[in-house]
Amino acid sequence: MPQEKNEHGNPMGGSQGVGSTVTTRESGHHEHQIELSWWRRYVFSTDHKVIGIQYMITALFVTLFAFGLMVVMRWQLSYPGKPVPVIGPLLTAVFGANMAPGGVMTPNLYNSFGAMHGTMMIFMAVVPALFAGFGNFIVPLQLGAPDMAFPRLNMASFWSFFVGVVIMLVGFLVPGGAAKSGWTSYPPLADIADTGMGFEPILNGQTLWLIGMVFNITGSLLGSINIIATIIQLRAPGLGWMRLPVFVWAELVTAFLLLLAFPPLESAAIMQLMDRLFGTSFFSPDGLVVGGRPWPASGGGSALLWQHLFWFLGHPEVYVTILPSMGIVGEVFANNTRKPLWSYKTFVYSMLAIGFISLLVWAHHMYMTGMGQSVSIFFQVFTIMISIPSIILGTVLLLSLWGGSIRFSVPMLFALAWLPMFGIGGLTGLPLGYTASDMVLHDTYYVIGHFHYMMAPAALMGLFAGMYYWFPKATGRMLNEFWGKVHFWMTIIFFNGIFFPMLIQGYTGVHRRWFDGGAGWQMAQPVLWLNHVMSISAWILAIGQIPFIINFFWSIWRGKKVESDNPWQATTLEWATPTPPGHGNFLHPVEVYRDAYEYSVPGASRDFLPQWEREESRVAEPKLSSA
Amino acid sequence: MVFLCPVAGEEKVLEIPKRDIQWWSNFTPRYSIYLATYFTMTGLHGLHILEGSLVLGFFWRLGAKLYRTNAEHLANRMDLSGRF
Numbered sequence A: 001m002p003q004e005k006n007e008h009g010n011p012m013g014g015s016q017g018v019g020s021t022v023t024t025r026e027s028g029h030h031e032h033q034i035e036l037s038w039w040r041r042y043v044f045s046t047d048h049k050v051i052g053i054q055y056m057i058t059a060l061f062v063t064l065f066a067f068g069l070m071v072v073m074r075w076q077l078s079y080p081g082k083p084v085p086v087i088g089p090l091l092t093a094v095f096g097a098n099m100a101p102g103g104v105m106t107p108n109l110y111n112s113f114g115a116m117h118g119t120m121m122i123f124m125a126v127v128p129a130l131f132a133g134f135g136n137f138i139v140p141l142q143l144g145a146p147d148m149a150f151p152r153l154n155m156a157s158f159w160s161f162f163v164g165v166v167i168m169l170v171g172f173l174v175p176g177g178a179a180k181s182g183w184t185s186y187p188p189l190a191d192i193a194d195t196g197m198g199f200e201p202i203l204n205g206q207t208l209w210l211i212g213m214v215f216n217i218t219g220s221l222l223g224s225i226n227i228i229a230t231i232i233q234l235r236a237p238g239l240g241w242m243r244l245p246v247f248v249w250a251e252l253v254t255a256f257l258l259l260l261a262f263p264p265l266e267s268a269a270i271m272q273l274m275d276r277l278f279g280t281s282f283f284s285p286d287g288l289v290v291g292g293r294p295w296p297a298s299g300g301g302s303a304l305l306w307q308h309l310f311w312f313l314g315h316p317e318v319y320v321t322i323l324p325s326m327g328i329v330g331e332v333f334a335n336n337t338r339k340p341l342w343s344y345k346t347f348v349y350s351m352l353a354i355g356f357i358s359l360l361v362w363a364h365h366m367y368m369t370g371m372g373q374s375v376s377i378f379f380q381v382f383t384i385m386i387s388i389p390s391i392i393l394g395t396v397l398l399l400s401l402w403g404g405s406i407r408f409s410v411p412m413l414f415a416l417a418w419l420p421m422f423g424i425g426g427l428t429g430l431p432l433g434y435t436a437s438d439m440v441l442h443d444t445y446y447v448i449g450h451f452h453y454m455m456a457p458a459a460l461m462g463l464f465a466g467m468y469y470w471f472p473k474a475t476g477r478m479l480n481e482f483w484g485k486v487h488f489w490m491t492i493i494f495f496n497g498i499f500f501p502m503l504i505q506g507y508t509g510v511h512r513r514w515f516d517g518g519a520g521w522q523m524a525q526p527v528l529w530l531n532h533v534m535s536i537s538a539w540i541l542a543i544g545q546i547p548f549i550i551n552f553f554w555s556i557w558r559g560k561k562v563e564s565d566n567p568w569q570a571t572t573l574e575w576a577t578p579t580p581p582g583h584g585n586f587l588h589p590v591e592v593y594r595d596a597y598e599y600s601v602p603g604a605s606r607d608f609l610p611q612w613e614r615e616e617s618r619v620a621e622p623k624l625s626s627a
Numbered sequence B: 001m002v003f004l005c006p007v008a009g010e011e012k013v014l015e016i017p018k019r020d021i022q023w024w025s026n027f028t029p030r031y032s033i034y035l036a037t038y039f040t041m042t043g044l045h046g047l048h049i050l051e052g053s054l055v056l057g058f059f060w061r062l063g064a065k066l067y068r069t070n071a072e073h074l075a076n077r078m079d080l081s082g083r084f
């Protein structure tokens, strides 16, 4: 019986109400209730829901911050060399006259904003929000578990992640500014960046980037172990593998990817740290000359080694961003089409296939490094192969719509929009997957367009869908529907306004990293006006998030209260808990009697049969159990 | 450092200031990939030992109370910390 194995003493919700008391195994086998201090309850909490919310809030803050960096960069691209309006003086004040004289972005500032935008978005915003935020909050609930398998480890992973974020942010304040070598930190550039005159030996951008990453990775590893153990060990009785909600499957695959792919980057980060702090040359080649002087290290290292170690993580990492979002979309689709997913098993097997193949494609980011044909062909084959399960997955979702009585609720709008965005992202990946076409497209805005379609419109659409969908469970109140729709339309339109022109510019060869275009822009004259389209879209997108932010805070305290524990008439276990769930989650031990998405079962009196109901209950609506 | 230059007839002392001299050695991580690997690994191992000693130290002193109240619980904890 999985329940009896849980760490947390009392198997099924010893306490009622909202996390005010907790049952712990303080001494041996008998348990007693203790009042937790405010600090232990909300800050150093071991409750998976609190940790999930902590992850989510931190990640949303980072998202906003990293988005802000990009908004400033877009100014530079539209109006090169002109002082940034409104926040120009702030830039000068914070980063000094060296970095932003008179509010104008310098190349160094631009580079550091670019590198930090990528790093923070991927490692500290999207993944923590989707994988760790929703993962912590929802997975134990969907499993019918009272908490994660290792609650303390869970706290450790959050705090490790948090320290990582703080260290990254400190990077902006040290002399010379934050890391500037791209989110990929390729050596030898990253080995020599931020060293020498005017830089501190440890408190410089690139070194802090590495230290921050080490903390962040440690947190991710602990978190993924926890998710895996929870899913394997703490499933409610009757919750067989093929009855798991798709979100749980997505989290399981993601956790395995993190667990397998992150250690190489962690060791690589430590090796680069050694290169920078102790002058080793793991990644610096022979005969490196910097600023006219020979680099004082033996050389003999391999810059390509870093690229392999980085992309061995980097590629699985991009699936880490999209898989949880796929899972959320699957949940929302089933709930809002009021019918089971068109083929649950196909969905699950495709995710497993994606997870597995994504470990075999990393060098498609390195076609231009001259690795030799047989290697290229290997990676080319697997890269094209991975699009098969991706397409199958999209098809499953598309067919799920067929014949459904669709509810166009806000989460569903976001989920519906996810589908074409994922489609565009996937299809634009194909030309990159073939070496022949990648030769011309590599390092252009086309690549930026491709992956942003996946990471921004797709992954973030999933994030918003989940947010609107699960908000009532976390707070007991609904997000406002009207403002949700405003937010949706602003987001979907202007996301496309930013990213579609990138594909066009990329086709004409606009380079992805140049800060004022340089000579390259001479040849790209016909598409330069698109810079304005993109920048203006980015600024309107920023304005479009204001309704969401206000809606979010307003609804926490003032939103419409939910009338039942299951406001969306859903079938999965998280809706069997009180609203919001107290410490220990469930009031009664739950058992699972049926598959995850039994919607519109012929002959049933309601159009949904929750997993936790043995017989079809005669009550029309489950009442609020915590009221 | 001081060099004597044997130029015919005269002796001139050539002085090289210390800061102009670079210290190279085959036996430091900076100039040898082998030792770079060696010191990285032993250094990490050192950190690992340090961390383990801290945890064990905690159980030795601060955690000792638990031994008297509930030895089994302490054993479980030691087991877990050993595993991570």
Ligand code: HEM
Pocket: A184, A318, A319, A321, A322, A364, A365, A383, A384, A386, A387, A390, A425, A426, A427, A429, A430, A432, A433, A434, A438, A441, A442, A443, A447, A450, A451, A454, A455, A459
């Ligand atoms: C259908 C499947 C996909 C294929 C065939 C594909 C192919 C590729 C290829 C070949 C590149 C390297 C381009 C270059 O640098 O020249 C690339 C870049 C990238 N892809 Fe994809 N991709 C796919 C799906 C995805 C997904 C699902 C995501 C994320 C959620 C993603 C995120 C990225 C990122 C972040 C980069 C760029 C990294 C960088 O250079 O900064 N891709 N893709």
Ligand SMILES: [Cu+2]
Pocket: A314, A315, A318, A361, A362, A364, A365
């Ligand atoms: Cu890739």
